[in-house]
Amino acid sequence: MSARISVTESTGLPSLVRTFRLSAWLGWQIESNWADPFLFAIYSLVKPLASVAILVVMYSVITGGDFESPMFTYMYIGNAFYLFVGQVMTGISWAVIDDREHYKTIKYIYLAPIHFPTYLLGRGVARFLITSISVAVTLLIGVLFLDVQIILAQVNWPLLLISLIIGVNMLAMMGLILASIMLLMAHHNWGLGEAVAGALYLFSGAIFPLEVLPPALRVIGYLMPTTYWLELIRRSLAGQIAGTYPTLQNLSNTQLLGILLLLSILFAIISAITFRWCDHRARERGLIDVVTNY
């Protein structure tokens, strides 16, 4: 009597959750098991702290260390939370190159009865967790040593939490768009996530108010969900500072949340369409398991 093998429906919710959970665990192992925990902790903190320190030094050189200025707090909080943008997008998009060209396992993952976009989203979780710690440490250093004006008693925690949840999902959708494009690209574009994040840095009002940009570029900033997300984060952590700059002053918190939510849904739709198209194109051109060595 032959044993019956039950094949789980790959698109059912339990299957999606299992795929997400296991790929998150896999991502964590890949990110962390190459070093002992202490070395890994240092590694995880040095890079983001250095990127924040670049701005601190730039600011300090010009203003003579005027860290009490609202501009500094604006810049510091924006820069700290912007770490999520690069890391979440890279975490998801890099998984394609890693699995395809390094581990050469992507074809097996494609063959497995799993939902591939869910697998990719799961692979981004590790970087999200590591970045969350980096952001927390960065903020702590800012408050303790650099006069960053965050007063715990005045933090709007519910707004912070809701903004973070919507924002991280929005970033994951942007990461999925990049991962889809990565299916069609050679391995030397591994830095796509960070490159796109670096470019969006300009338009998101992360480190300077959008008013500094020429009017034509400012429009791009208003179309970017990261602009609204960072504004919400600033308002929740340091409301008095966010009010100093006129960028989005006319919008209430609810309106900002509404815009962020709408843009996140829009990006989710775009990511689904992009993945379908790129996936089909990659299969058609035989690029799913390509190895590119230039």
Place this chain on the structure above:
Amino acid sequence: MATTLPAEPRMQSTAAPRFSKVSGWKLFIKTIGARAYPRVIGAQREKSWMFFEIFLPLLAVSAYVFVYRAIQAPEEYIGFVIVGGAMTAFWMNILWSMSSQLYWEKETGNLALYIMAPNSMMAILLGMAFGGLFMTSVRALVIFVVGSWLFQVQYQVTNFWQLILVFSLTMIALYGMGMMSASVFLLLSREAWHISNLAQEPVYLMSGFYFPVKSLGFLTSLAASIIPLTLGLDALRQLAFPSGSELGFLPVRIEIGILIVLSIVFLVVARWLLAYMEKLAIREGRLTESRR
């Protein structure tokens, strides 16, 4: 009845085909060309790099320009950012296409072929360096020219020949450093990728890519001078901007002297390390190893 046998085909020469055996300097130079070739041609085949490696970094550099504008920095700082931003292309190339390259070649199985072939590994590394340098120079030049044009950066070159000399020495020392670290990375596994990843922002900070390195204090700047871009960038800024010398870390002549020393040391150590690491890797059987 006589039958006519078909005429036998004319006998071909039975001598073995002659191979022109290339050796010595000819082989060395041919190897350099052969390894540089895929770097240049690869970029032609995958033109997306123009968008991802020129346009996007240019936007990232622009963000730092607008930070300086937001805090009303003197206009020269905009120029500092453009020059530093263009030079990031070289550092990225060193990290990802020089230092990690032998590790990557090991992972993909090419390394064993390189060692089996009758060529010098030093020539392979030089080929990687020349190919990478050529392509990266194109990227850096575009970022520099477009960035300078967009933000109307004014340069005032005080000594053109010194400027060329500083740039050339910086590149020799930098790629020598890349060749040296490629040998070290040969013995690493995934750590190589992580070390390269780690050496981006901290080096941008320590080497003063976006501000005069002097701002970090003498000892920090001195320690950072082990990376040729620190002194190279500082000297370039001193030679290209009116107030550059005021903000410079050391006098340009001293920086040139240090860059000459770094160039020689890195190239000699790269040669020595390559031979040592190759022997070690062969002895320990790690050339074809793939610890993933």
